[in-house]
Amino acid sequence: MDTLNYLGQGFGVALTPYNLVTALCGTLIGTVVGLLPGLGPINGVALLIPIAFALGLPPESALILLAAVYLGCEYGGRISSILLNIPGEASTVMTTLDGYPMARQGLAGVALSLSAWSSFIGAFIATCGMVLFAPILAKWAIAFGPAEYFVLMVFAIVCLGGMAGDRPLKTFIAALIGLFLSSVGIDANSGVYRFTGDNIHLTDGIQFVVLVLGLFSISEILLLLEKTHRGQEAVKATGRMMFNFKEAASVFTVNIRCGLLGFIMGVLPGAGATLASAVAYMTEKRIAGASGKFGQGDKRGLAAPETAIGGAACGALVPMLTLGVPGSGTTAVMIGALSLYNITPGPLLFQQQPDIVWGLIASLFVANVMLVILNIPMIRIFTRILAVPNWALVPVIAIITGIGVYAVHATTFDLFLMIGIGIFGYILRKLDFPLSPVLLGFILGGLMEQNLRRALSISNGALEILWSSPITFGVWVLTAIMLLMPILRIWRKRSAQRRALANA
Amino acid sequence: MLLQRIFASVLLLVCIGLALMAWPYQAAFSYEPVGPRAFPLLMLGLMGMGLLYMIFRPAPIVHSEDDPQLDRETLIKIGICVVLLLVFAGTFEPLGFIVSSILIGIPMARLYGGRWLPSVVIISLMSIGLYLLFDRVMDVPLPLGLLDVLEN
Numbered sequence: 001m002d003t004l005n006y007l008g009q010g011f012g013v014a015l016t017p018y019n020l021v022t023a024l025c026g027t028l029i030g031t032v033v034g035l036l037p038g039l040g041p042i043n044g045v046a047l048l049i050p051i052a053f054a055l056g057l058p059p060e061s062a063l064i065l066l067a068a069v070y071l072g073c074e075y076g077g078r079i080s081s082i083l084l085n086i087p088g089e090a091s092t093v094m095t096t097l098d099g100y101p102m103a104r105q106g107l108a109g110v111a112l113s114l115s116a117w118s119s120f121i122g123a124f125i126a127t128c129g130m131v132l133f134a135p136i137l138a139k140w141a142i143a144f145g146p147a148e149y150f151v152l153m154v155f156a157i158v159c160l161g162g163m164a165g166d167r168p169l170k171t172f173i174a175a176l177i178g179l180f181l182s183s184v185g186i187d188a189n190s191g192v193y194r195f196t197g198d199n200i201h202l203t204d205g206i207q208f209v210v211l212v213l214g215l216f217s218i219s220e221i222l223l224l225l226e227k228t229h230r231g232q233e234a235v236k237a238t239g240r241m242m243f244n245f246k247e248a249a250s251v252f253t254v255n256i257r258c259g260l261l262g263f264i265m266g267v268l269p270g271a272g273a274t275l276a277s278a279v280a281y282m283t284e285k286r287i288a289g290a291s292g293k294f295g296q297g298d299k300r301g302l303a304a305p306e307t308a309i310g311g312a313a314c315g316a317l318v319p320m321l322t323l324g325v326p327g328s329g330t331t332a333v334m335i336g337a338l339s340l341y342n343i344t345p346g347p348l349l350f351q352q353q354p355d356i357v358w359g360l361i362a363s364l365f366v367a368n369v370m371l372v373i374l375n376i377p378m379i380r381i382f383t384r385i386l387a388v389p390n391w392a393l394v395p396v397i398a399i400i401t402g403i404g405v406y407a408v409h410a411t412t413f414d415l416f417l418m419i420g421i422g423i424f425g426y427i428l429r430k431l432d433f434p435l436s437p438v439l440l441g442f443i444l445g446g447l448m449e450q451n452l453r454r455a456l457s458i459s460n461g462a463l464e465i466l467w468s469s470p471i472t473f474g475v476w477v478l479t480a481i482m483l484l485m486p487i488l489r490i491w492r493k494r495s496a497q498r499r500a501l502a503n504a
Numbered sequence: 505m506l507l508q509r510i511f512a513s514v515l516l517l518v519c520i521g522l523a524l525m526a527w528p529y530q531a532a533f534s535y536e537p538v539g540p541r542a543f544p545l546l547m548l549g550l551m552g553m554g555l556l557y558m559i560f561r562p563a564p565i566v567h568s569e570d571d572p573q574l575d576r577e578t579l580i581k582i583g584i585c586v587v588l589l590l591v592f593a594g595t596f597e598p599l600g601f602i603v604s605s606i607l608i609g610i611p612m613a614r615l616y617g618g619r620w621l622p623s624v625v626i627i628s629l630m631s632i633g634l635y636l637l638f639d640r641v642m643d644v645p646l647p648l649g650l651l652d653v654l655e656n
Contacts, residue, residue, distance in 0.1 A: 054644045167563060169554055176551040180522075180544060187540040190531030194540060195522065218589070225581050225615070391618030392626050395609040399634060402592060402605070407644045415593035423586060431508055432563075449543040453536055461537030 003135055010358025014366050019064050022057070023363055026065045027370050030072020031378075035080055035385055036393060039217070041073035041330045042436070046212035047400065049337045050407035059341040060356050064363040066337055067317075070330055071123070071367045074273070074313050075116065075375075078306065079382055082111050091273035091309050094281040098294065098301030105297055107240075109379065114243040116375040118255055118303040122310025123368045125259035126266060130318050130361060133267075134350075138322040141347040147455035147465045149325075151475045153448045156269035156325055158482045160437050168486035170433045178441020179448065181206055189453060201413040208336040209408050210418045211442055215435050217401040218422020221394055223429065242376060251303035254284055262308035266315020269327035273312040280308035314364060321345055321357060325444070329436030332443040508562040516555040523548045581615060588612055600649020601639075605631040 013019065033044035045066050052062040074091075081092040082099035095115065102111040144152070157175050184195045185205025196202040258280040265276035284304040285294045294301040316328045324346035326332040338345055343356065350357055405414050425435060459465035467473050526548070529541040588608045595604040606628055613623035638644040 051642060051644060055642055169558060173551060173554045176547050180547040183544040190534055190540045192529050192531060192540040194529060195525060222582050222585060225585055226578050391613045391616035394616050395612040395627055396630050398612065399605045399609060403638055403644065412593055412596050415596060419589045419593060431511055453538045456538045457536040
């Protein structure tokens with residue numbers, strides 16, 4: 001009953017006119033940012049951090065703004081995948097498979113509104129799941145000591161590699177780069193300057209916003225250069241904009257199944273929206289069997305990944321809010337934003353600042369409703385934005401990125417650092433390294449080191465504390481399973497190949 | 505494959521360099537058993553092991569079909585783009601936001617295939633607009649630089 005009470009309070013926070021306008025602005029900005037090539041939820045949220053801070057928004061409004069932008073970006077990404085067949089990011093690849101064929105058949109408007117509806121259901125299921133489970137998890141997490149936290153973070157990092165599938169080693173190296181970068185700067189415990197090279201601008205460490213914008217915006221700008229010669233014609237969204245009741249009913253069971261799946265995948269660290277959408281699509285394809293026209297514009301094929309993405313995006317907020325351990329690149333950025341406001345996410349947040357937590361959860365409901373409503377009148381304007389050519393867009397993105405970085409500390413050193421990180425990020429991308437593990441490692445690095453040192457201080461240097469309690473031991477077992485997964489998968493693939501060779 | 509090996513070797517050398525740099529890090533006096541160098545050394549060590557494996561067994565890069573191959577022309581373009589960004593960072597404070605963003609924005613728009621006249625018009629308007637939006641409306645202070653004289 002307490003939970004409902006708190007949720008009511010949360011709606012009280014989220015439904016104040018000021019916060020409603022904030023959420024509306026956030027969803028609009030987020031949708032536009034998600035639409036544009038080269039900008040995704042990670043850059044969108046990161047760019048807004050210094051701006052929200054400069055605007056002097058109170059913490060709960062700032063959080064609502066960031067959450068709305070996050071959801072809006074996820075939503076905007078699907079517009080370009082349905083109309084242009086260009087997935088805005090990895091998670092929307094599955095949306096293009098059936099969304100684009102639907103648009104080609106003259107059902108662009110229906111595809112867009114149906115995907116918005118599906119993602120709304122997914123997000124709704126996940127938000128309900130969050131309301132149910134987050135307080136329980138938070139209560140349970142209070143029993144966590146530094147050793148448990150350290151092991152949990154090791155698990156999160158390993159999960160990234162285990163779940164990412166095809167390139168575990170590269171994911172692992174990328175995460176380690178991030179973990180290492182977090183140790184640059186003055187060491188809080190001993191006052192030793194680490195890896196600063198006597199540069200005063202580095203004593204504070206690498207600024208989070210600088211790292212994010214360098215890795216994601218600058219490298220994307222360089223990547224877009226390779227594609228200047230290609231023009232892409234958007235499918236015109238004409239005719240019926242809204243799906244009808246029959247269409248919604250035909251995908252309803254798909255929505256429910258994939259929403260639950262998305263939520264569970266979202267809560268697991270490292271899995272996230274990309275994996276959730278892929279698994280959802282494959283599962284539904286198998287369930288539909290021969291009756292499905294998957295890949296040729298099947299509505300279920302559109303609804304499945306979209307619902308899963310919606311569920312996973314909200315589910316990813318659960319470990320972030322309750323444990324303070326982010327599970328995805330975007331939630332890592334949000335933790336960075338929270339720490340600017342001196343808010344430490346974690347179990348205590350639920351007790352000390354319930355307004356913020358429940359206000360955020362309630363605003364997720366509100367933002368989701370807004371996105372569905374926005375879709376219908378605004379879609380023509382959004383498709384117009386898609387027609388903006390790269391030559392006008394990219395310089396503006398570069399300049400705004402510059403402003404975002406400069407706004408943090410007002411030094412040009414950060415600009416140079418961002419360009420350096422951007423070039424490094426570009427090289428990493430060209431060599432097929434995933435970038436969000438770098439980000440996740442960077443956020444987890446500081447926490448991980450602090451918790452490790454605290455744990456070993458408690459035990460006076462004895463390493464046993466890291467695996468002696470039942471929780472830590474259990475998490476280590478899970479970690480070991482995760483480590484074995486990619487090895488097992490590679491081994492199975494090899495033996496399948498060998499069998500295929502033997503049969504041939 | 506070769507590129508990956510080169511990259512992994514360079515990064516491995518960087519790792520070794522950083523590890524040597526971290527070796528002398530020691531707290532003058534401390535009450536905790538783990539000093540400031542343990543964590544970075546652990547990370548560098550693990551990264552080094554991963555990189556060593558990559559040098560000997562690099563994974564093939566799967567190219568998606570629409571991924572264009574890097575040619576000389578694109579590399580030159582990327583070089584120019586990086587130089588432009590560096591110029592932006594260098595002139596941001598001395599010349600001021602508006603001048604420096606026009607200075608690099610127009611060649612950048614050209615680089616991405618815009619024509620002269622629209623590029624000049626749009627980038628100039630955008631620079632001034634962004635300055636007004638961020639500095640005046642949103643309270644993000646941006647340097648005026650050369651245009652400082654216009655202020656008073």
